Amino acid sequence: MPARDGIAAQCSVLDIRDYTLDYETPHGVPVQALRNVSLSIRPGRTMGLVGESGSGKTSLAWAIMRYLPANAAERSGRIELLGEDLRTKSDEEVQNLRGRRISMVFQDPGTSLNPVLRLGEQIAEALTRHRGFSAKEAREESEAWLARTGISRPADMMNRYPHEASGGEKQRVVIATAFACNPEVIIFDEPTTALDIITARQILDLFDDLHDETGVTALYISHDLGLVSRVAQDIAMIDRGEIVEQGACEEVFGRPRHEYTRGLLAAVPHPDRRIVDAAPAAAGNLLDLKGVNVSYGERKSILGFLEPKREVVRGARDVSFGVKPGEILGIVGESGSGKSTLAKVLAGLQEFEGTVEFDSRTYSRRRDIDREYRRTVQIVFQHPDASLNPRQTIGKILSRPLKLYNQLSRSEIARRIRELLRSVLLPEEYSARFPHELSGGEKQRVAIARAFAAEPQLVICDEITSSLDVSVQAAVARLLVELQQQTGTACLFITHDLNLVRQLAHRIAVMQNGDLVDLFETSQARAEERHSYTRQLLDAVPVLLDSGRQGRDS
Amino acid sequence: MSELVRSPTGMVGLALLSVVAVAVVFGSVLAPYDPQAFHPAVRLTGPSAAHWLGTDQFGRDIFSRLLTGASSTILFGVGATALGVLAGSVIGVTAGVVGGWVDSVIMRTLDGLLAVPDLLFTLLIVTFLGGGAGEAMLAVAVAFTPGMARIARSSVLSIRTREYVLAAVARDESQAYIIGQEVIPNAIGPIIVEATIRVSFAIMIGATLGFLGLGAQPPSTEWGLMVAEARQYMYRSPWVVAVPGIAIAVSALGFNLFGDALRDAFVTRGRR
Numbered sequence: 001m002p003a004r005d006g007i008a009a010q011c012s013v014l015d016i017r018d019y020t021l022d023y024e025t026p027h028g029v030p031v032q033a034l035r036n037v038s039l040s041i042r043p044g045r046t047m048g049l050v051g052e053s054g055s056g057k058t059s060l061a062w063a064i065m066r067y068l069p070a071n072a073a074e075r076s077g078r079i080e081l082l083g084e085d086l087r088t089k090s091d092e093e094v095q096n097l098r099g100r101r102i103s104m105v106f107q108d109p110g111t112s113l114n115p116v117l118r119l120g121e122q123i124a125e126a127l128t129r130h131r132g133f134s135a136k137e138a139r140e141e142s143e144a145w146l147a148r149t150g151i152s153r154p155a156d157m158m159n160r161y162p163h164e165a166s167g168g169e170k171q172r173v174v175i176a177t178a179f180a181c182n183p184e185v186i187i188f189d190e191p192t193t194a195l196d197i198i199t200a201r202q203i204l205d206l207f208d209d210l211h212d213e214t215g216v217t218a219l220y221i222s223h224d225l226g227l228v229s230r231v232a233q234d235i236a237m238i239d240r241g242e243i244v245e246q247g248a249c250e251e252v253f254g255r256p257r258h259e260y261t262r263g264l265l266a267a268v269p270h271p272d273r274r275i276v277d278a279a280p281a282a283a284g285n286l287l288d289l290k291g292v293n294v295s296y297g298e299r300k301s302i303l304g305f306l307e308p309k310r311e312v313v314r315g316a317r318d319v320s321f322g323v324k325p326g327e328i329l330g331i332v333g334e335s336g337s338g339k340s341t342l343a344k345v346l347a348g349l350q351e352f353e354g355t356v357e358f359d360s361r362t363y364s365r366r367r368d369i370d371r372e373y374r375r376t377v378q379i380v381f382q383h384p385d386a387s388l389n390p391r392q393t394i395g396k397i398l399s400r401p402l403k404l405y406n407q408l409s410r411s412e413i414a415r416r417i418r419e420l421l422r423s424v425l426l427p428e429e430y431s432a433r434f435p436h437e438l439s440g441g442e443k444q445r446v447a448i449a450r451a452f453a454a455e456p457q458l459v460i461c462d463e464i465t466s467s468l469d470v471s472v473q474a475a476v477a478r479l480l481v482e483l484q485q486q487t488g489t490a491c492l493f494i495t496h497d498l499n500l501v502r503q504l505a506h507r508i509a510v511m512q513n514g515d516l517v518d519l520f521e522t523s524q525a526r527a528e529e530r531h532s533y534t535r536q537l538l539d540a541v542p543v544l545l546d547s548g549r550q551g552r553d554s
Numbered sequence: 555m556s557e558l559v560r561s562p563t564g565m566v567g568l569a570l571l572s573v574v575a576v577a578v579v580f581g582s583v584l585a586p587y588d589p590q591a592f593h594p595a596v597r598l599t600g601p602s603a604a605h606w607l608g609t610d611q612f613g614r615d616i617f618s619r620l621l622t623g624a625s626s627t628i629l630f631g632v633g634a635t636a637l638g639v640l641a642g643s644v645i646g647v648t649a650g651v652v653g654g655w656v657d658s659v660i661m662r663t664l665d666g667l668l669a670v671p672d673l674l675f676t677l678l679i680v681t682f683l684g685g686g687a688g689e690a691m692l693a694v695a696v697a698f699t700p701g702m703a704r705i706a707r708s709s710v711l712s713i714r715t716r717e718y719v720l721a722a723v724a725r726d727e728s729q730a731y732i733i734g735q736e737v738i739p740n741a742i743g744p745i746i747v748e749a750t751i752r753v754s755f756a757i758m759i760g761a762t763l764g765f766l767g768l769g770a771q772p773p774s775t776e777w778g779l780m781v782a783e784a785r786q787y788m789y790r791s792p793w794v795v796a797v798p799g800i801a802i803a804v805s806a807l808g809f810n811l812f813g814d815a816l817r818d819a820f821v822t823r824g825r826r
Contacts, residue, residue, distance in 0.1 A: 379724050400722075
């Protein structure tokens with residue numbers, strides 16, 4: 001790694017000392033965002049800042065960038081860039097600093113680029129502003145940077161607008177802009193979270209290459225421990241505004257000292273840590289999909305000519321598979337692969353062609369789906385905030401399936417609600433609460449309880465853990481598996497998290513662009529005969545090894 | 555509610571509305587004079603101890619007329635809006651829930667009606683129905699219906715694709731339950747906010763109709779009519795026109811500010 005001139009290897013590029021930040025609230029009691037944070041990054045190293053949502057990791061990034069909201073109150077501490085305290089800088093000095101000495105790569109390239117400026121202009125702007133380049137020089141340099149980020153036709157990309165580029169291409173442009181002025185520090189705030197699995201992997205590789213090439217010092221913020229273990233040499237764990245542990249990656253992940261780190265490490269899904277028993281032996285299938293097709297955007301009504309023209313999109317193409325009783329079948333794929341479309345078809349929410357056979361009954365269109373089917377097949381949605389009616393109490397929400405499918409007396413319903421809450425490890429008093437009084441994980445437990453209230457034979461879980469934090473995710477996944485094993489219900493577990501699905505599914509189906517491309521026993525995930533796309537997906541996902549180093553699982 | 559009071563707009567709006575509400579409820583009791591009594595000796599006098607806001611061309615006490623006129627003016631606005639919201643919501647919710655070609659037909663028709671300005675549309679209806687306070691109210695309600703239907707529909711559409719509604723569909727709830735229990739309670743917020751703001755427009759349109767002689771008829775103390783009757787004395791005694799004019803503006807402002815604050819409160823709650 002090339003050392004930078006004038007920087008001794010021992011001293012830090014970015015040094016944060018005892019930094020405390022509060023947010024003032026209208027109620028008078030300030031929210032503590034960061035408490036006595038001390039963090040130092042040595043030249044050329046990548047520091048991974050790991051924490052769950054609300055831990056203050058993004059607040060820290062904004063504090064370094066000197067871009068805090070009006071209600072932020074900095075109580076104490078220093079933020080030093082090569083010995084200069086950024087907190088004492090004037091607004092003008094800070095503006096000259098941003099982009100030139102410290103730059104930032106954001107989570108969503110879709111919103112971090114200006115939609116009305118050509119991509120080339122956006123990179124060139126930084127160069128003309130901070131490095132005093134002429135328009136022509138800036139253009140040439142921008143093109144060179146785009147080429148370095150692996151964009152195949154940089155000159156062409158320069159003239160495009162953000163909406164004409166894919167998510168991965170846009171993130172490459174953002175990264176090129178961040179690197180273009182040779183800053184001393186670059187902050188990466190979850191740069192791959194908004195991207196698809198394979199694109200994310202390519203961006204990570206790009207980060208590695210550019211980091212080796214330029215020797216820039218980086219702060220890499222993420223909630224994904226596997227990913228951080230791959231990119232960072234040093235790790236800082238942040239929990240509720242406090243850095244609880246800091247050190248070399250192998251040290252922190254290999255021999256975690258703080259219980260928060262240990263808890264988080266234990267919660268990271270790992271394909272070898274199975275949390276289910278073997279699938280029960282069963283002769284027939286509970287559910288059989290035969291040649292299911294779904295298309296979006298077709299004109300359905302005679303007055304369709306009044307509506308704007310739309311392209312027909314295939315959500316699912318000729319999909320056939322079966323689910324055995326008591327089995328957990330995982331469905332994985334990138335966004336737009338059609339996995340949620342299948343969930344909607346099976347929940348009776350989506351028109352389809354083909355046949356669905358369930359428990360020896362056959363359904364060949366949505367309108368055939370009857371109450372008996374709807375009782376025995378239940379769905380849990382992705383967003384716990386959206387899947388519970390905000391105007392109903394938890395008790396009322398849980399009582400609906402009971403009233404709908406069983407003729408129960410009022411006291412029996414109350415008893416069942418208490419039972420259900422207990423079964424998902426929530427206190428009974430919660431039945432009088434409204435959804436907004438619960439945390440995300442608790443809401444998802446309620447949604448699971450509602451699904452199991454109907455005593456179904458199949459539960460469809462559509463990305464139920466993907467909007468939850470790592471530790472909550474692990475608890476919800478365990479709870480689901482426990483309930484599933486107790487009741488013997490079959491489960492369709494739809495996710496994009498390959499490590500998680502390998503932990504809990506008996507078999508895994510892989511979808512790509514509406515096609516079912518692969519279906520295999522989980523133990524056979526690494527077998528030779530896997531589809532090339534399956535292998536690509538598996539290779540793209542970093543797995544956290546017990547030693548703390550990242551590696552490919554066998 | 556506490557958020558409403560804390561915001562300055564909400565506070566001012568609420569204060570103005572309370573004054574207006576007192577006038578609506580107790581106006582005729584509080585009025586110091588008979589609003590219709592002529593006092594030929596004191597025609598068109600300015601504000602004085604006997605007549606706080608002066609007298610009009612017949613020597614009638616303007617303050618008393620203002621107080622008694624509050625109920626007809628404000629209730630006109632509230633009533634017209636309520637009717638319009640009710641009709642608009644029913645149409646909008648139907649369009650949003652049924653969807654398909656029903657939605658297309660309803661919405662394209664309403665789009666056509668929306669192209670006609672509110673006041674012009676109202677005038678057209680009043681001309682058709684004939685003048686009078688009741689007819690004018692109906693006309694404003696009809697003119698408001700397309701706009702309210704559009705808001706109700708968009709509100710319903712955004713709720714209809716929420717996962718809790720999908721969950722209800724997936725478990726085979728009845729259409730009535732889904733609309734009544736899942737969709738409407740969550741879609742009602744924006745409708746109420748819009749309705750509150752629209753009351754101010756209704757008051758102004760009502761006053762305009764009164765002024766044009768198409769709404770309330772003399773000797774009503776409706777504020778718009780008061781402005782119209784006093785118009786020819788405007789240069790000699792400006793307060794005769796200014797007082798009811800300001801009263802209209804203040805109550806419209808009250809509803810408008812209150813509606814704005816209500817919307818802000820709803821939006822922050824939604825975000826949480």
